[in-house]
Amino acid sequence: MSVLKITDVSKIFPNGPKAVDRFSLDVADGELVCLLGPSGSGKSTLLRMVGGFETPSSGLMTIDGEDITRLPPEKRPTGMVFQSHALWTHMNVFKNLAFGLKLRKVPAAEIKRRVEGVLDLVGLGGYGLRSVTQLSGGQQQRVALARSLVLEPKILLLDEPFASLDQHLRERLREEVRDIQQRLKITTLFVTHGQDEALSMADRIVVMRDGRTEQIDRPDIVYREPRTPFVAGFIGSMNSLDGTVTKGIFTAANFTVGLPVSDGPATLCVRPEALDLKVVADGPHGNVHRVTDYGTHGLVDLALPDGTRIKAMVAHPDLFQVGQGVRMTPQAMAAYRDGMLIHRTAIDASLSRPPERIDA
Ligand SMILES: Nc1ncnc2c1ncn2[C@@H]1O[C@H](COP(=O)(O)OP(=O)(O)OP(=O)(O)O)[C@@H](O)[C@H]1O
Ligand SMILES: [Mg+2]
Numbered sequence: 587m588s589v590l591k592i593t594d595v596s597k598i599f600p601n602g603p604k605a606v607d608r609f610s611l612d613v614a615d616g617e618l619v620c621l622l623g624p625s626g627s628g629k630s631t632l633l634r635m636v637g638g639f640e641t642p643s644s645g646l647m648t649i650d651g652e653d654i655t656r657l658p659p660e661k662r663p664t665g666m667v668f669q670s671h672a673l674w675t676h677m678n679v680f681k682n683l684a685f686g687l688k689l690r691k692v693p694a695a696e697i698k699r700r701v702e703g704v705l706d707l708v709g710l711g712g713y714g715l716r717s718v719t720q721l722s723g724g725q726q727q728r729v730a731l732a733r734s735l736v737l738e739p740k741i742l743l744l745d746e747p748f749a750s751l752d753q754h755l756r757e758r759l760r761e762e763v764r765d766i767q768q769r770l771k772i773t774t775l776f777v778t779h780g781q782d783e784a785l786s787m788a789d790r791i792v793v794m795r796d797g798r799t800e801q802i803d804r805p806d807i808v809y810r811e812p813r814t815p816f817v818a819g820f821i822g823s824m825n826s827l828d829g830t831v832t833k834g835i836f837t838a839a840n841f842t843v844g845l846p847v848s849d850g851p852a853t854l855c856v857r858p859e860a861l862d863l864k865v866v867a868d869g870p871h872g873n874v875h876r877v878t879d880y881g882t883h884g885l886v887d888l889a890l891p892d893g894t895r896i897k898a899m900v901a902h903p904d905l906f907q908v909g910q911g912v913r914m915t916p917q918a919m920a921a922y923r924d925g926m927l928i929h930r931t932a933i934d935a936s937l938s939r940p941p942e943r944i945d946a
Pocket of ligand 1: 599600602603604605623624625626627628629630631632669779
């Protein structure tokens with residue numbers, strides 16, 4: 587039962603950038619929050635400050651109300667798995683896990699019980715006597731996770747723990763970690779720059795940019811209701827059209843759509859799966875540039891007359907041919923001006939899509 591509270595925390599490295607800039611976040615008991623953002627956005631720095639491996643320049647961090655801001659790592663109830671995990675290669679698996687417990691003067695019999703229990707939990711029961719150098723990459727990552735879990739931390743901190751693994755193993759491990767995290771109900775902060783990882787694992791996502799929060803929300807909200815153009819473009823595939831609004835009509839190249847906002851410039855964002863296409867002989871918005879069939883669906887690449895490229899997801903790619911003129915109808919869209927959301931249609935594209943063809 588643990589709550590992490592981060593309040594107005596900043597980190598300015600000497601001669602360096604403001605890596606974290608007045609960042610605040612509350613992680614609820616048992617919650618898994620993902621920090622998502624581009625390289626250099628301050629994710630690791632923030633996590634390292636929570637773990638005690640970096641000192642904040644200002645701000646406050648508490649766990650269950652207790653101020654931990656200045657505590658050394660070993661005095662904190664946190665367990666951290668680092669971006670580049672460092673197992674002790676001269677020790678076997680058991681000793682890697684037992685090390686931290688020995689430091690804490692846990693009796694030998696209890697060490698054995700806890701280490702074996704946690705190895706079972708991560709699916710490595712019976713691996714205690716193996717040298718860590720004889721393990722696969724995925725097994726080593728599980729040992730690194732087990733080494734944190736065995737200390738029974740109140741807060742688990744994971745910094746891109748699967749970054750070095752192949753796609754397949756990554757998907758499997760993230761399901762395992764999510765299962766373990768939910769079974770233990772352990773409050774977790776998870777850093778990733780993989781959006782799939784964040785969307786599939788997190789209770790909430792924090793999108794970070796330049797050390798600051800761009801948006802904090804549930805994964806489905808971050809995906810469907812991105813608050814800024816940065817979030818819209820960073821999570822998932824997104825079409826972006828820069829144009830102008832005049833009397834409630836948005837225009838970019840020869841594409842127009844009703845947009846009930848005041849006159850001025852606007853950026854219109856539409857997901858590929860929310861864009862309906864229709865092949866037309868007259869007055870096309872753009873022409874088919876490429877058609878890709880992914881089996882489960884197709885992607886049509888469009889070229890607009892001004893050179894803008896647009897992607898649309900279609901159920902029947904065989905209906906489209908390169909060079910054909912098409913008209914676009916957005917089923918759901920968001921519009922931004924000066925970096926702020928000014929309009930959004932609340933249609934769930936996946937439910938509202940009409941079929942492109944009804945086979946007789
Ligand atoms: N010890 C340090 N000294 C000076 N600058 C640092 C130090 N550690 C990180 N930085 C800088 O702080 C910023 C944030 O770095 P950080 O490692 O937190 O980014 P990140 O979001 O984890 O990126 P990545 O996705 O590449 O791991 C970067 O500009 C980085 O160069
Ligand atoms: Mg990092």
